Structure formats: structure tokens, C-alpha cells
Amino acid sequence: MSLSNDAGNHANNSNGDPEITASRAMDRRRAIASLLLPGAALLGGCASAVTAKPSAIAVDRVDPRFEDRPGACIMQPDGTRAFRNHILRDQDGNVVRYQDDLIEGQIFAATFMYVNCKGICADMTSKMAQAYDILTPVMAKPVRFYSFSLAEDSPAQMKEYMEARGLYGRPGWTFLTASESVMKDIRWGFGFMDVNEEIDNNRVGHTGMVRFGNHKLDRWSSCPALSNPVVTARSVISLYPPGQRPHIAALERVEPHPARAIPGYQPVGPSSQAPSQASSQASPL
Known part of the structure; x- marks a missing residue:
């Protein structure tokens, strides 16, 4: 898959909308950074070469195990990662814990969006819905989809958004909201960040990538959310x-069709020349 071609196609389909153009232009850079696994960007807090300024993280309690920077995580004795156990709410207003309920032991695909997005969010959601249809046999058994709101959308807004797209009630797909600082910590933990604070805080240019994770195996990958749903x-x-x-x-x-015979083609058989004759004609060099 060519990230440059993918980003170019998005820009060509923007119809001049500055929000779509800005979002898709920045996706290319962030896509490349997020795919450098597990280098400077991915899951930045555990072993990141990126140095971020200390930032106040809105969490339910202070956990001294984590460094005071966005995206920090720790490696547990079993080789899995632990993130700050933020409190979020889903589309029904239920309280969920980030580490305990969404990450620990889960297989998931996560995207970032917001209800009133005028850029790529609707297209991302549509592509993820098509991928969901393919994965129906394993959705919620155990695969989960997470859509994280970047704009502190209310549960009611997220529910309305899901209902309008036929997503509400689909097993295993959860929309989630929390404060912007919590979402920044989650986003940076997934490797979707920019060290330029102005760019990083620009919601219009938010990432269009999907983060895939299998927490038990500490296996992570990523691809553009606008990819072919089969790829996702x-x-x-x-x-x-x-x-x-x-x-x-x-x-x-699907297996390709067998090769067609070429009329009149005669395969070249083994040489009829005796080995002794062949060796006698060989170059002395």
C-alpha cells in the first residue's frame, strides 16, 4: 500500500474543502510516523525517543508509576503495556475504564473522530462500518472497534451519530468521550502525535489512521482508515x-485462473548434447 498515493487520492477528493485538505495533508506525515513500530512514535510513553513537555493529565487519580507526560505507559511483568486508567463514557453514558475495560486483554481497532467533523470522519466511519460487516463473525467475540471523540462530544451526540449511520447497537463497537487532555494522552499513547504543539492541537488535521492492538501479545499495527475495508x-x-x-x-x-495455453508453443527440452561433448566445447577459461 502506498501512503503517498493514498494521501494524494484523499486530497483529490476534497472538492476544495480546506478542512478536508488540511486533514488529509497531515495524515500522510502522521501515517509514516505511526508505522515506525516500535520506534520513536508508537506507544510513545514506554520507549519513546520523543521528548514532550510535561502536561497536566486529567485522570481520576495520580498514579506515580507513570511519567508526567502525554502517552506514558509502563511495561508489566507479563510483557504487556499498562496505560493510565482514565475514566471515559460511552454512547449510552456508561462509565468505562481505559486500561481495565478497553485495553487489558483486548483485540481492537481504534480511530479518532468527532461528531461535527466536516473532514474525513464520515468517510472513515463508513469504511470502518464496511470492515465491521466483513468481521461480523468475530465482532465482540472478541474483536472490538473504538471510536474516540476528540471534541468532548456528549453521549447523546455520539448515540445520535451512530443511529444516523445504522451503527447503534452493533455488538463490539463503542463510541467514547472524555476531556481533551485525556484524549490527548490516549492518542499519544497510540503514537498519533506531533511534537509541534500547534499542529498537534489542530483538531481539523487530526489523524485518519486506525490503530490495531492485541494487548495480550503486545502486537500493534496501523493503516489508513480510508483503506479498502478488506485491508482493515x-x-x-x-x-x-x-x-x-x-x-x-x-x-x-480467490485463486487466479490457470494460465492459458499458448497455441503452437513448444517447450524447450533438455539438451541432446552428450555431457562429454559439452565439456569438450567448454571455454578453457
């Missing part, structure tokens, strides 16, 4: 260990 679905299935990947009929690769 395959990325989710690739999070499973080899030999345990579920059979999804829509993802079965």
Missing part, C-alpha cells in the same frame, strides 16, 4: 496468533 479487516485478523486466526469467508483469497 485483514489487519485485525493478523493480530491473532498464527494457527488461531478465525476463518472469515469474505477474506478468503
Whole structure:
């Protein structure tokens, strides 16, 4: 997949809308950064080369295990990552814990959006819905989709957004909201950041990437949310260990048609020249 071509196609489809153009232009840079696994950007708090200024993180309690910077995480004895256990609310107003309920032991695909987005959010949601349809046999069993609001949308707004798109009530798909500082910590923890504070805080140019994760295996990957939904679905299935990947009929690769015979073609047979003759004619060099 070519990230440059993908970003270019998005720009060509922007119809002159400055919000869409700005969002898609910045996606290219962030896409490249987020795919450098597990280098400077990915899951920045655990082993990041990016140095961020200390920032107040709105959490339910102060946990001294974490460094005072966005995206910080710690490695646990079992080799998995622990993030700050933020409090969020879903589309029904239910309280959920970030680490305990959304990350620990989960296989998931996460995107960032907001209800009143005039850019790529609607297209991202549509593509994710198509990927969901492909993955229906494993959705909520155990795969989950998370859509994180970047604009502190209310549960009622998120529910209305889901209902308008036929998403409400789909097992395993949750829309989530919290304060902007909490979302920044979550976003940076997934590697979606820019060290330029002005660019990083520009919601119009927010990331259009999907972060895939299998917490138990500490396996992470990413692709543009506007990719072919089959690519997104395959990325989710690739999070499973080899030999345990579920059979999804829509993802079965179709075998190509057998090669057609070429009329009059005669394959070249083995040389009729005897080995002794061949060796006698060989170059003395």
C-alpha cells in the first residue's frame, strides 16, 4: 500500500474543502510516523525517543508509576503495556475504564473522530462500518472497534451519530468521550502525535489512521482508515496468533485462473548434447 498515493487520492477528493485538505495533508506525515513500530512514535510513553513537555493529565487519580507526560505507559511483568486508567463514557453514558475495560486483554481497532467533523470522519466511519460487516463473525467475540471523540462530544451526540449511520447497537463497537487532555494522552499513547504543539492541537488535521492492538501479545499495527475495508479487516485478523486466526469467508483469497495455453508453443527440452561433448566445447577459461 502506498501512503503517498493514498494521501494524494484523499486530497483529490476534497472538492476544495480546506478542512478536508488540511486533514488529509497531515495524515500522510502522521501515517509514516505511526508505522515506525516500535520506534520513536508508537506507544510513545514506554520507549519513546520523543521528548514532550510535561502536561497536566486529567485522570481520576495520580498514579506515580507513570511519567508526567502525554502517552506514558509502563511495561508489566507479563510483557504487556499498562496505560493510565482514565475514566471515559460511552454512547449510552456508561462509565468505562481505559486500561481495565478497553485495553487489558483486548483485540481492537481504534480511530479518532468527532461528531461535527466536516473532514474525513464520515468517510472513515463508513469504511470502518464496511470492515465491521466483513468481521461480523468475530465482532465482540472478541474483536472490538473504538471510536474516540476528540471534541468532548456528549453521549447523546455520539448515540445520535451512530443511529444516523445504522451503527447503534452493533455488538463490539463503542463510541467514547472524555476531556481533551485525556484524549490527548490516549492518542499519544497510540503514537498519533506531533511534537509541534500547534499542529498537534489542530483538531481539523487530526489523524485518519486506525490503530490495531492485541494487548495480550503486545502486537500493534496501523493503516489508513480510508483503506479498502478488506485491508482493515485483514489487519485485525493478523493480530491473532498464527494457527488461531478465525476463518472469515469474505477474506478468503480467490485463486487466479490457470494460465492459458499458448497455441503452437513448444517447450524447450533438455539438451541432446552428450555431457562429454559439452565439456569438450567448454571455454578453457
